[in-house]
Amino acid sequence: MELNTIFETLNEALEISLSYLISPKRRTYFIYLVTSALLAYYVYFRSKNKQGFLQYLFPKKVWLGKSAFVDYSMVIFNSLFKVIFIGPYLILGLYIAFYTNEFLLEKFGYATVNLGKTETIIYYTIALTVMGDFFTYLIHLLMHKIPFLWEFHKVHHSATELNPFTQYRIHPIELLINNAKSLFVFGVLTGIFDYLSNHQINKLIFLGVNVFGFVFMFLGANLRHSHIKLTYPTFIEKLLISPFQHQIHHSNSPDHFDKNMGSKLAIWDWMFGTLVLSKTTKDIEFGVEESHDKFSTFWGNLATPFINIYNSFRKLFK
Numbered sequence: 001m002e003l004n005t006i007f008e009t010l011n012e013a014l015e016i017s018l019s020y021l022i023s024p025k026r027r028t029y030f031i032y033l034v035t036s037a038l039l040a041y042y043v044y045f046r047s048k049n050k051q052g053f054l055q056y057l058f059p060k061k062v063w064l065g066k067s068a069f070v071d072y073s074m075v076i077f078n079s080l081f082k083v084i085f086i087g088p089y090l091i092l093g094l095y096i097a098f099y100t101n102e103f104l105l106e107k108f109g110y111a112t113v114n115l116g117k118t119e120t121i122i123y124y125t126i127a128l129t130v131m132g133d134f135f136t137y138l139i140h141l142l143m144h145k146i147p148f149l150w151e152f153h154k155v156h157h158s159a160t161e162l163n164p165f166t167q168y169r170i171h172p173i174e175l176l177i178n179n180a181k182s183l184f185v186f187g188v189l190t191g192i193f194d195y196l197s198n199h200q201i202n203k204l205i206f207l208g209v210n211v212f213g214f215v216f217m218f219l220g221a222n223l224r225h226s227h228i229k230l231t232y233p234t235f236i237e238k239l240l241i242s243p244f245q246h247q248i249h250h251s252n253s254p255d256h257f258d259k260n261m262g263s264k265l266a267i268w269d270w271m272f273g274t275l276v277l278s279k280t281t282k283d284i285e286f287g288v289e290e291s292h293d294k295f296s297t298f299w300g301n302l303a304t305p306f307i308n309i310y311n312s313f314r315k316l317f318k
Contacts, residue, residue, distance in 0.1 A: 009083055016079035020168070027217050028164050036164070036222035043230050062161045062227055066296055071165040073298040074155075081172045086179050096187025097194060104195040111196050120197040124189065129212040129264070132185050137268040139181050140261045143174065147312070151305040157250060158295035160287040164222040171305055216264050225250075231278040241266045244278045251284040 020028045037057060044056050062068065104111075115123065143153035155171040170178070223230045223243035232242040241262045249260040259276045262269045269275035288295070294304045 009080070012083040012087070013076075013080035016082055017076050020075060020165070024214070027167055027221050029217070032217045032222055033164065035218050036220045036226075039220040039223060039230055040226070040228045043228050057228075059227065062163050065161050067160045068163055068165075070296070070298055070301055071159065071163060071169045074170065074301065075165055075168045077298070077302075078168060078170065078172060078175055081175065085172075086176065090179075090183070093183040093187045093190070096184065097190035100188050100191025101195045101199075104192065111198060113196075114198040114200075115193070115196045117197070117200050120193055120200065124193040125210055125212060127189050127193070128185070128210060131189060132182070133263050133265045134268060135181050135185050136263040137261055137265075139177065140263070141258075141272070141274075143177075144258045144261065148309060149174075149177075151308050154288055154290075155295065155301045155305065157286075157288050158290065158301065159225075159250070162225040162227065162247065162250060162286060164225055166225040167222075169301075171301065173305070212264075229278075234277055234279060237266060237277050238270055238275070239266055240264065241269070242278055244281075245276065247286075248276050248278070248281050248284060250286045251281075252287050252289075253284065256281070256284070 020026045021030050021033075023029055024031070040057055041053060044053055049056050140153075143149045152171040152173045155174070156166070156169050159166045159169055220230055220243060224241075224246035226243065226247075228243065229247065230243040231237070231245075232240065236242070237245060241260060241264065245260045245266070248256050256276060259274050260266075260269055261274055266275055290304070294300050
Protein backbone atom coordinates (compact mmCIF):
# COMPACT_ATOMS: atom_id res chain seq x y z
CA MET A 1 0.00 0.00 0.00
CA GLU A 2 1.44 3.41 -1.01
CA LEU A 3 2.15 6.02 1.64
CA ASN A 4 -0.41 8.41 0.14
CA THR A 5 -3.08 5.70 0.28
CA ILE A 6 -2.29 5.06 3.94
CA PHE A 7 -2.57 8.76 4.78
CA GLU A 8 -5.84 9.06 2.84
CA THR A 9 -7.27 6.05 4.69
CA LEU A 10 -6.23 7.44 8.07
CA ASN A 11 -7.64 10.87 7.16
CA GLU A 12 -11.00 9.31 6.19
CA ALA A 13 -11.04 7.37 9.47
CA LEU A 14 -10.33 10.59 11.38
CA GLU A 15 -13.15 12.37 9.54
CA ILE A 16 -15.56 9.56 10.44
CA SER A 17 -14.43 9.70 14.08
CA LEU A 18 -15.02 13.47 14.19
CA SER A 19 -18.38 13.06 12.43
CA TYR A 20 -19.75 11.40 15.58
CA LEU A 21 -19.79 14.90 17.12
CA ILE A 22 -20.35 17.18 14.12
CA SER A 23 -22.75 15.28 11.83
CA PRO A 24 -26.55 15.52 12.34
CA LYS A 25 -26.78 11.93 11.06
CA ARG A 26 -24.89 10.69 14.14
CA ARG A 27 -26.64 10.09 17.44
CA THR A 28 -23.80 11.80 19.33
CA TYR A 29 -24.03 15.01 17.26
CA PHE A 30 -23.30 17.83 19.70
CA ILE A 31 -26.79 19.35 19.32
CA TYR A 32 -28.38 16.02 20.30
CA LEU A 33 -26.00 15.84 23.27
CA VAL A 34 -27.17 19.30 24.36
CA THR A 35 -30.87 18.40 24.09
CA SER A 36 -30.16 15.17 25.98
CA ALA A 37 -28.49 17.21 28.73
CA LEU A 38 -31.63 19.35 29.00
CA LEU A 39 -33.76 16.23 29.40
CA ALA A 40 -31.24 14.93 31.94
CA TYR A 41 -31.77 18.14 33.92
CA TYR A 42 -35.49 17.37 33.99
CA VAL A 43 -34.74 13.93 35.49
CA TYR A 44 -32.24 15.50 37.90
CA PHE A 45 -34.78 18.10 39.03
CA ARG A 46 -37.51 15.48 39.50
CA SER A 47 -35.19 13.22 41.50
CA LYS A 48 -34.34 16.03 43.97
CA ASN A 49 -30.71 14.93 43.86
CA LYS A 50 -28.60 16.96 46.29
CA GLN A 51 -25.32 16.86 44.33
CA GLY A 52 -24.57 19.50 41.70
CA PHE A 53 -26.02 18.96 38.24
CA LEU A 54 -22.62 18.74 36.53
CA GLN A 55 -21.51 16.10 39.03
CA TYR A 56 -24.76 14.24 38.39
CA LEU A 57 -24.33 14.47 34.61
CA PHE A 58 -20.59 13.70 34.43
CA PRO A 59 -19.62 11.16 37.11
CA LYS A 60 -15.99 10.06 36.66
CA LYS A 61 -16.76 6.33 36.74
CA VAL A 62 -19.11 6.76 33.77
CA TRP A 63 -16.96 9.03 31.58
CA LEU A 64 -13.40 8.23 32.68
CA GLY A 65 -13.60 4.60 33.79
CA LYS A 66 -12.07 1.60 32.00
CA SER A 67 -15.36 0.78 30.31
CA ALA A 68 -15.61 4.29 28.84
CA PHE A 69 -12.11 4.15 27.34
CA VAL A 70 -13.01 0.87 25.65
CA ASP A 71 -16.02 2.70 24.15
CA TYR A 72 -13.84 5.55 22.85
CA SER A 73 -11.28 3.10 21.44
CA MET A 74 -13.97 1.16 19.61
CA VAL A 75 -15.30 4.37 18.01
CA ILE A 76 -11.85 5.15 16.56
CA PHE A 77 -11.08 1.58 15.49
CA ASN A 78 -14.47 1.05 13.86
CA SER A 79 -14.07 4.32 11.95
CA LEU A 80 -10.94 2.87 10.33
CA PHE A 81 -12.71 -0.46 9.81
CA LYS A 82 -15.59 1.29 8.02
CA VAL A 83 -13.21 3.08 5.62
CA ILE A 84 -11.40 -0.13 4.66
CA PHE A 85 -14.11 -2.81 4.76
CA ILE A 86 -17.53 -1.12 4.56
CA GLY A 87 -17.21 2.20 2.71
CA PRO A 88 -16.38 0.70 -0.71
CA TYR A 89 -19.54 -1.44 -0.58
CA LEU A 90 -22.14 1.22 0.39
CA ILE A 91 -23.00 1.61 -3.29
CA LEU A 92 -24.49 -1.91 -3.09
CA GLY A 93 -27.60 -0.29 -1.59
CA LEU A 94 -28.19 1.57 -4.87
CA TYR A 95 -27.57 -1.62 -6.86
CA ILE A 96 -30.19 -3.43 -4.75
CA ALA A 97 -32.58 -0.52 -5.39
CA PHE A 98 -31.93 -0.73 -9.15
CA TYR A 99 -32.51 -4.49 -9.37
CA THR A 100 -35.58 -4.28 -7.12
CA ASN A 101 -37.05 -1.69 -9.46
CA GLU A 102 -36.13 -3.79 -12.51
CA PHE A 103 -37.74 -6.88 -10.96
CA LEU A 104 -40.99 -5.01 -10.31
CA LEU A 105 -41.03 -3.62 -13.86
CA GLU A 106 -40.48 -7.07 -15.34
CA LYS A 107 -43.05 -8.71 -13.06
CA PHE A 108 -45.84 -6.12 -13.08
CA GLY A 109 -45.00 -3.64 -15.82
CA TYR A 110 -45.25 0.08 -15.17
CA ALA A 111 -47.11 1.05 -11.97
CA THR A 112 -50.76 1.84 -12.67
CA VAL A 113 -50.86 4.42 -9.85
CA ASN A 114 -47.88 6.74 -9.51
CA LEU A 115 -47.06 8.49 -6.25
CA GLY A 116 -46.27 12.21 -6.36
CA LYS A 117 -42.97 13.54 -5.00
CA THR A 118 -44.44 14.62 -1.67
CA GLU A 119 -46.35 11.36 -1.23
CA THR A 120 -43.24 9.37 -2.09
CA ILE A 121 -41.09 11.11 0.51
CA ILE A 122 -43.76 10.84 3.24
CA TYR A 123 -44.60 7.17 2.64
CA TYR A 124 -40.97 6.24 2.05
CA THR A 125 -39.93 7.88 5.33
CA ILE A 126 -42.64 6.02 7.25
CA ALA A 127 -41.82 2.70 5.54
CA LEU A 128 -38.07 3.11 6.12
CA THR A 129 -38.65 3.91 9.80
CA VAL A 130 -41.04 1.01 10.46
CA MET A 131 -39.32 -1.66 8.34
CA GLY A 132 -35.85 -0.52 9.38
CA ASP A 133 -36.89 -0.77 13.01
CA PHE A 134 -38.46 -4.21 12.50
CA PHE A 135 -35.36 -5.66 10.82
CA THR A 136 -33.18 -4.07 13.50
CA TYR A 137 -35.30 -5.84 16.12
CA LEU A 138 -35.08 -9.11 14.19
CA ILE A 139 -31.28 -8.98 13.83
CA HIS A 140 -30.98 -7.96 17.49
CA LEU A 141 -33.13 -10.93 18.50
CA LEU A 142 -30.92 -13.30 16.50
CA MET A 143 -27.83 -11.75 18.09
CA HIS A 144 -29.19 -12.73 21.49
CA LYS A 145 -30.57 -16.15 20.58
CA ILE A 146 -27.83 -17.63 18.36
CA PRO A 147 -24.73 -18.44 20.46
CA PHE A 148 -22.30 -17.71 17.59
CA LEU A 149 -23.76 -14.21 17.07
CA TRP A 150 -24.11 -13.58 20.82
CA GLU A 151 -20.33 -13.88 21.22
CA PHE A 152 -19.93 -10.79 19.04
CA HIS A 153 -22.93 -8.89 20.40
CA LYS A 154 -21.68 -9.57 23.92
CA VAL A 155 -19.05 -6.86 23.30
CA HIS A 156 -21.80 -4.23 23.37
CA HIS A 157 -23.29 -5.68 26.55
CA SER A 158 -19.91 -5.95 28.27
CA ALA A 159 -19.96 -2.23 29.12
CA THR A 160 -20.16 -1.90 32.89
CA GLU A 161 -21.03 1.81 32.67
CA LEU A 162 -23.08 3.41 29.91
CA ASN A 163 -22.34 6.69 28.16
CA PRO A 164 -23.61 7.90 24.76
CA PHE A 165 -20.54 6.47 22.97
CA THR A 166 -21.41 2.98 24.23
CA GLN A 167 -23.85 3.04 21.30
CA TYR A 168 -20.78 2.50 19.08
CA ARG A 169 -19.12 -0.15 21.25
CA ILE A 170 -19.76 -2.80 18.60
CA HIS A 171 -17.55 -5.63 17.42
CA PRO A 172 -16.53 -5.22 13.75
CA ILE A 173 -18.33 -8.46 12.82
CA GLU A 174 -21.59 -7.09 14.23
CA LEU A 175 -20.86 -3.83 12.42
CA LEU A 176 -20.70 -5.75 9.13
CA ILE A 177 -24.00 -7.51 9.88
CA ASN A 178 -25.75 -4.26 10.86
CA ASN A 179 -24.55 -2.48 7.72
CA ALA A 180 -25.62 -5.41 5.52
CA LYS A 181 -29.09 -5.23 7.11
CA SER A 182 -29.30 -1.46 6.55
CA LEU A 183 -28.16 -1.76 2.92
CA PHE A 184 -30.75 -4.48 2.25
CA VAL A 185 -33.65 -2.53 3.80
CA PHE A 186 -32.59 0.74 2.16
CA GLY A 187 -32.08 -0.92 -1.24
CA VAL A 188 -35.36 -2.84 -1.36
CA LEU A 189 -37.51 0.06 -0.10
CA THR A 190 -35.78 2.59 -2.34
CA GLY A 191 -36.35 0.31 -5.33
CA ILE A 192 -40.03 -0.12 -4.44
CA PHE A 193 -40.67 3.60 -4.04
CA ASP A 194 -38.60 4.44 -7.10
CA TYR A 195 -40.93 2.10 -9.01
CA LEU A 196 -44.11 3.50 -7.42
CA SER A 197 -43.07 7.13 -8.09
CA ASN A 198 -42.09 6.40 -11.71
CA HIS A 199 -38.50 7.55 -11.03
CA GLN A 200 -39.54 11.11 -10.14
CA ILE A 201 -36.94 11.46 -7.40
CA ASN A 202 -33.18 11.11 -7.66
CA LYS A 203 -32.11 8.07 -5.60
CA LEU A 204 -29.52 10.16 -3.76
CA ILE A 205 -32.38 12.14 -2.18
CA PHE A 206 -33.55 8.91 -0.53
CA LEU A 207 -30.21 8.73 1.31
CA GLY A 208 -30.99 11.80 3.40
CA VAL A 209 -34.67 11.38 4.16
CA ASN A 210 -35.75 10.45 7.68
CA VAL A 211 -37.37 13.09 9.83
CA PHE A 212 -38.38 10.45 12.39
CA GLY A 213 -34.73 9.60 12.97
CA PHE A 214 -33.97 13.27 13.57
CA VAL A 215 -36.81 13.63 16.10
CA PHE A 216 -35.75 10.39 17.85
CA MET A 217 -32.20 11.66 18.31
CA PHE A 218 -33.25 15.21 19.18
CA LEU A 219 -35.50 13.94 22.00
CA GLY A 220 -32.86 12.27 24.12
CA ALA A 221 -31.77 9.11 22.29
CA ASN A 222 -28.33 9.59 23.88
CA LEU A 223 -29.81 8.90 27.30
CA ARG A 224 -30.47 5.29 26.29
CA HIS A 225 -26.79 4.63 26.95
CA SER A 226 -26.35 6.59 30.16
CA HIS A 227 -27.02 6.51 33.90
CA ILE A 228 -29.94 8.95 33.48
CA LYS A 229 -33.21 7.11 34.11
CA LEU A 230 -35.54 8.93 31.75
CA THR A 231 -38.87 7.08 31.58
CA TYR A 232 -42.06 7.63 29.57
CA PRO A 233 -45.67 7.19 30.71
CA THR A 234 -46.66 3.52 30.51
CA PHE A 235 -48.95 3.92 27.50
CA ILE A 236 -46.08 5.52 25.54
CA GLU A 237 -43.61 2.82 26.62
CA LYS A 238 -45.87 0.30 24.91
CA LEU A 239 -45.26 2.17 21.65
CA LEU A 240 -41.78 3.69 22.01
CA ILE A 241 -38.75 2.38 23.89
CA SER A 242 -37.78 4.88 26.60
CA PRO A 243 -34.10 5.47 27.55
CA PHE A 244 -34.58 3.60 30.83
CA GLN A 245 -36.21 0.67 29.02
CA HIS A 246 -33.06 0.32 26.94
CA GLN A 247 -30.96 0.50 30.11
CA ILE A 248 -33.07 -2.41 31.39
CA HIS A 249 -32.04 -4.24 28.20
CA HIS A 250 -28.40 -3.83 29.32
CA SER A 251 -29.15 -5.13 32.82
CA ASN A 252 -27.13 -8.14 33.99
CA SER A 253 -30.16 -9.54 35.84
CA PRO A 254 -31.45 -12.82 34.30
CA ASP A 255 -34.98 -11.36 34.52
CA HIS A 256 -33.98 -8.81 31.90
CA PHE A 257 -32.07 -11.03 29.47
CA ASP A 258 -33.34 -10.70 25.88
CA LYS A 259 -35.84 -7.98 26.82
CA ASN A 260 -36.59 -4.54 25.29
CA MET A 261 -34.73 -5.26 22.07
CA GLY A 262 -36.53 -2.66 19.99
CA SER A 263 -34.54 0.23 18.57
CA LYS A 264 -37.17 2.98 18.49
CA LEU A 265 -40.53 1.18 18.56
CA ALA A 266 -41.74 -0.98 21.44
CA ILE A 267 -44.44 -2.67 19.39
CA TRP A 268 -42.14 -5.52 18.29
CA ASP A 269 -41.27 -6.31 21.92
CA TRP A 270 -44.97 -6.24 22.75
CA MET A 271 -45.81 -8.55 19.82
CA PHE A 272 -43.06 -11.06 20.63
CA GLY A 273 -43.36 -10.97 24.42
CA THR A 274 -40.02 -9.28 25.15
CA LEU A 275 -41.35 -5.97 26.51
CA VAL A 276 -40.48 -4.79 30.05
CA LEU A 277 -41.92 -1.50 31.32
CA SER A 278 -39.91 0.94 33.43
CA LYS A 279 -42.38 0.83 36.32
CA THR A 280 -41.46 -2.82 37.00
CA THR A 281 -37.77 -2.06 37.59
CA LYS A 282 -35.78 0.13 39.97
CA ASP A 283 -32.05 -0.49 40.33
CA ILE A 284 -29.99 -2.23 37.66
CA GLU A 285 -26.35 -3.08 37.03
CA PHE A 286 -24.68 -3.44 33.65
CA GLY A 287 -22.26 -5.87 32.05
CA VAL A 288 -21.85 -9.60 31.45
CA GLU A 289 -20.10 -12.25 33.54
CA GLU A 290 -16.83 -11.79 31.69
CA SER A 291 -16.90 -7.97 31.80
CA HIS A 292 -14.35 -7.53 34.54
CA ASP A 293 -11.57 -9.53 32.88
CA LYS A 294 -11.95 -10.56 29.24
CA PHE A 295 -13.80 -7.43 28.11
CA SER A 296 -12.00 -4.86 30.24
CA THR A 297 -9.57 -3.85 27.46
CA PHE A 298 -9.87 -2.80 23.84
CA TRP A 299 -7.95 -5.83 22.56
CA GLY A 300 -9.96 -8.12 24.81
CA ASN A 301 -13.17 -6.90 23.16
CA LEU A 302 -11.78 -7.60 19.68
CA ALA A 303 -10.27 -11.01 20.43
CA THR A 304 -12.53 -12.60 23.06
CA PRO A 305 -15.44 -13.49 20.71
CA PHE A 306 -13.06 -15.40 18.40
CA ILE A 307 -11.37 -17.13 21.35
CA ASN A 308 -14.72 -18.16 22.85
CA ILE A 309 -15.96 -19.50 19.50
CA TYR A 310 -12.71 -21.41 18.97
CA ASN A 311 -12.95 -22.97 22.46
CA SER A 312 -16.59 -23.93 21.83
CA PHE A 313 -15.62 -25.74 18.62
CA ARG A 314 -12.79 -27.53 20.40
CA LYS A 315 -15.18 -28.80 23.07
CA LEU A 316 -17.72 -29.78 20.42
CA PHE A 317 -15.25 -31.87 18.39
CA LYS A 318 -13.67 -33.43 21.46
